[in-house]
Amino acid sequence: MKHKVPLSGNSAVAYAVKAMDVDVVSAYPITPQTTIVEKIAEFVANGELDAKVIHVESEHSALSAAVGASATGARIFTASSSQGIALMYEIMFIASSMRLPIVMTIATRALSAPINIWNDHSDFMAVSDTGWVMMMAENNQEAHDDVVLAYRIAEDPRVLLPVATALDGFFMTHTIEPIEVISREEGLEFAPKKKTWYTLDPDNPVTMGALGDPNWYFEFKKQQYEALKNSRTVFDEAVKEFEKKFGRSYGPVEYFGNEDAEVVLVAMGHVSGNIKAFIEKTSAGNVGLLRVKLYRPFPEDLIVKHLENAEIVGVIDRALVPGSPYGGPLYSDVIVTLSKNNLSKKVVDFIAGLGGRPVTLGHIKNIVEKLEELKLKPQKDLPKEPLFVGVRE
């Protein structure tokens, strides 16, 4: 077995950025992301990574600088959280529409107000419509590997889209786990640096992002839609080769527990670890976990495959969309997917762990018990609104 190094989630991400031999890093400090870029700055100062670190004046500028640098053909990295991601929102559309393979890590954190620096998925979910490939890790090793996978997917000529990788703020970013670090040689062999995208070229000047009038804009959007859809094939190929090379296997989703479990929980991020522990500890053969890793493009086929035989499905959402007919964004994706495939399932939405409130084994036990109870009821009697877990009334 390869030597393992104890690293925080943020350091694990920084080591992956080093392995990818990134050329430009532009970022603005925000908790809990900051230590990623601090670590990268350390690598640069030590001569371990030949990159330029741009100290911009806001996240809006951070992603704008990343767009500019990527347009010259350089390999780019940036990272942010919460309000920083919200401030990047405008440029996130620009990055995906200009088809620039930027990689960004989101250290997920709640959105203001009130100000909260702790973890939930509000920021990640708020930008899920910006045309980026999006994935979320469950542990630090995966957060490390995701960055390497991200460059491979982003720069594939069939994709050419920015990729966001995510890890849970504090629960992962500031927690230390043993990591198998990918070296620069291994990383570049897996995701070699090649200029696969359209770039600025002084010898053959081009204009990027110019006006797309009604005669053209629509076609651009259609192409972008196709590219994001097709990125799934590239993702599947990438994880297959990743497993061959590094021995760690990932998929768009991960199923844990008995395949024929009646109660299946759908979750993302570090909470999945607690659910796995619950299933193991209680030997709950009747409970399964479907962890969604690849969020955009949403892996509809695998959602159907794993939920097809479930009696009842509980979706754990760590973000909230007030006023929507669904409550939680992940629940909405699951419901639409099932409905498109004519699967009439009992699906209940649980809103849990907003603003850093831990989702404990006790909470998971309550969720499972609630699902066991609702399982016996007819579909029409299921709650029409999300159930809030661990909140004071």
Add this chain to the structure above:
Amino acid sequence: MAVTSEASLRYSTHPLDKYLRADRLPHIWCSGCGIGVALGSILRAIDRRVREGSLDPSKVVFVTGIGCSARASFYVGFDSAHTIHGRAIAFASGAKLANPELQVMVVGGDGDIAGIGGNHLIHAARRNLDIIVFMITNFVYAMTGGQLAPTTPQGLYTTTTPHGNPERPLNVIKLVSALMPNYVARASITHPPLIEQYTYKALGMEGFRFIEIMSTCPEVFGRHAGYRDPVTLYNVLRSKVRVKQNPHVDESELSWESGIVLGEYLIRNEPGYVRKLKEVVR
């Protein structure tokens, strides 16, 4: 001796307690941090104005963005808003224009006011908008752990410039002075009476008033710059600042080598934005 005399009771509360939310204390600022000195001096100036009857404390609004200095809005007993990073001046503009009776004060750090919020600073000063902006300069993004800020002196080490800062710092005094607001001054926590004096003066003026307060952050600025000990950093800052009567704006350079000049750089008596607005919108 279990006797509670009136004299000992007198010392059980601080004279500025009436302007603080004592239930929120103790504050989160680190040992050796200069923000407490700055806030204390600002409150003393407010207290002087209140006691002489020229300021109604119920009309005071504290607006802050994000950062260590921005935590001030947590602790003061006035109406206050803790807004988002860089947007305190934008929020303050709205509050002031909606209710011109208010005495709107923005407190922020250099990263908040001159970095991410720099655009709002420029335009509020350009309009001569009737608010007071305090920028507490500690040379780094302190709350996130000491990253390079727009005011970091050249060559110094921070967590994002472990090789030394290659960038030129922003001289905010010169920037704001160029926009010709009514008041521009620079004070330092090494000279608390100056902060109080400038704040007192600003409270009696209209238009845009900008006060930069040089401060100490031994915990994250000092740690990397080589002045980890609070007393050392305090002495270093004190050795670098000097007070000057009516300094010229060309002397305002934020230089770690040649020193930092404190004083009142600009005092004007132009009509503020609220008055100008009333001239055109009747």
